[in-house]
Amino acid sequence: MGFRRREPLFNVLIDTGLNLLDFLRDRLPDNVDDIRRNVRGTYDTASQRVRRASSALRGEEDSQILGKTVALAIGVGIGVGIGLLIAPGSGAETRADIADRVTDFSDKVREQAGRKPPSATGTYDE
Numbered sequence: 001m002g003f004r005r006r007e008p009l010f011n012v013l014i015d016t017g018l019n020l021l022d023f024l025r026d027r028l029p030d031n032v033d034d035i036r037r038n039v040r041g042t043y044d045t046a047s048q049r050v051r052r053a054s055s056a057l058r059g060e061e062d063s064q065i066l067g068k069t070v071a072l073a074i075g076v077g078i079g080v081g082i083g084l085l086i087a088p089g090s091g092a093e094t095r096a097d098i099a100d101r102v103t104d105f106s107d108k109v110r111e112q113a114g115r116k117p118p119s120a121t122g123t124y125d126e
Helices: 003-027 032-058 065-085 091-114
Strands: none
Touching (some): 065 091
């Protein structure tokens, strides 16, 4: 294959490359400081995401689960208090009803905790 056959392909590739560079040059900011700020911001965002992901994989993430649990407990307490205040039954009936529901719920939790998931055998049942 001689140089004469490669010349048109070479010219097309160079022309395409120059057009692409010209197009990209028009889209880039004129100021180098703007480019540095954009690159720095992107780098900071990416490094923060990688840091959070690696912490999560190591189990070191700051999930604030204790704060969320306390907030849930406070919300449940407020809900129960309001429920007791506006309940249609007497105090004894309401307490007995709440105790029955708590017992039923705890029985369901114990039942679910006692169940074992089916183990994986690696074979198909036939």
